[in-house]
Amino acid sequence: MICHIEKVNYIISFCQKLKVSNNEIWHDEHGDYEIVIGRRILKDFVNTNPLHKLIISDFIDCAWIPLDKSFIKPKQSYPILSIGVFEDHNKAREYCKENNLEYLTAPLPLANDSFGTNRIGVPNGSSVKGGYPEKTLFDIELIEKLPVESNILGVGEFLGLYTSIIDYFSVRLKNPPERILSFIYDLTCILQTSIKKDKQSFIKNLSVALVFKILIMRISVDYQVGCGADHILANYYEKYFKLPHGKAVFFGFLMMLLIFPKWEKYGLTFHNMERFGAEMGLVTQTELNKITAIEILDLFSIAHDMRLKRKTNINPFNLDKKEIDFMRQRIKYYRGIKKWDTLH
Numbered sequence: 001m002i003c004h005i006e007k008v009n010y011i012i013s014f015c016q017k018l019k020v021s022n023n024e025i026w027h028d029e030h031g032d033y034e035i036v037i038g039r040r041i042l043k044d045f046v047n048t049n050p051l052h053k054l055i056i057s058d059f060i061d062c063a064w065i066p067l068d069k070s071f072i073k074p075k076q077s078y079p080i081l082s083i084g085v086f087e088d089h090n091k092a093r094e095y096c097k098e099n100n101l102e103y104l105t106a107p108l109p110l111a112n113d114s115f116g117t118n119r120i121g122v123p124n125g126s127s128v129k130g131g132y133p134e135k136t137l138f139d140i141e142l143i144e145k146l147p148v149e150s151n152i153l154g155v156g157e158f159l160g161l162y163t164s165i166i167d168y169f170s171v172r173l174k175n176p177p178e179r180i181l182s183f184i185y186d187l188t189c190i191l192q193t194s195i196k197k198d199k200q201s202f203i204k205n206l207s208v209a210l211v212f213k214i215l216i217m218r219i220s221v222d223y224q225v226g227c228g229a230d231h232i233l234a235n236y237y238e239k240y241f242k243l244p245h246g247k248a249v250f251f252g253f254l255m256m257l258l259i260f261p262k263w264e265k266y267g268l269t270f271h272n273m274e275r276f277g278a279e280m281g282l283v284t285q286t287e288l289n290k291i292t293a294i295e296i297l298d299l300f301s302i303a304h305d306m307r308l309k310r311k312t313n314i315n316p317f318n319l320d321k322k323e324i325d326f327m328r329q330r331i332k333y334y335r336g337i338k339k340w341d342t343l344h
């Protein structure tokens, strides 16, 4: 089994509790993992808990988090705390692996899932296994201070889970776990409503959505369940269009819904998600025109070459002419060359 249904149910009930509480502890064979979500929690935490080392992102103005440095004591028994984005958490994960230390994370902004995975990025673009964090602190007040464009990147990272899961299971000729997909759908509806109404509740819901994603990857035998075809395409968009990860994943996710319309049956549809992306400010029509102008077989070949070991539905060697033609047609319809209703 790749995903045990009891474990999936445990994650869903954990995330449901987290939506209405501020502190929950996850337990599994990798250890305990505490999630704290609240206002002004980071400064208090740093000033009352001795740390071995603190890693803070260069772009974070430390005036935000006035720290009592006396609590940072380089003792091997104390953990490391990383505050920031991928590079910071990656540094902490690597250092902790080498020095056998525990680490804690605080994502700022909510741009991706790097705060909660066990993957250490290596220079060739792939990753190796490290440890999982002991605790993650989501400081809503600090996250809120960052520009909304950086926080919405996390929505892209979260939505990619939908197409990653379908890709992962369908390419192995298994049915995708509908319980996970329907919970992604529910969380997406909540994000769509909360982004229009209230910034704080949006941040809280997005924190829960990202926790959901990292827990699904954590219980899965294979972490690739969380980085399927959307992530393979994202690597291409990151490299050739210089897009940030969350945005690139969102484009990968949209592209998968566009060329595999049967994947919409689990709830999320291309048109709805395209609209959501535009409402959030995560995508523009110009960007979508650019992305959909790439010849599909070139895109698949280059993207697949960058992640050769991954089993995916967009492996150009496994697609026949009919399938590729259908995808080309879908893209043509999208680009306004033909009318949507005549296709299917």
Ligand SMILES: [Zn+2]
Residues within 6 Å of the ligand: 112, 113, 157, 227, 231, 245, 249
């Ligand atoms: Zn990702």
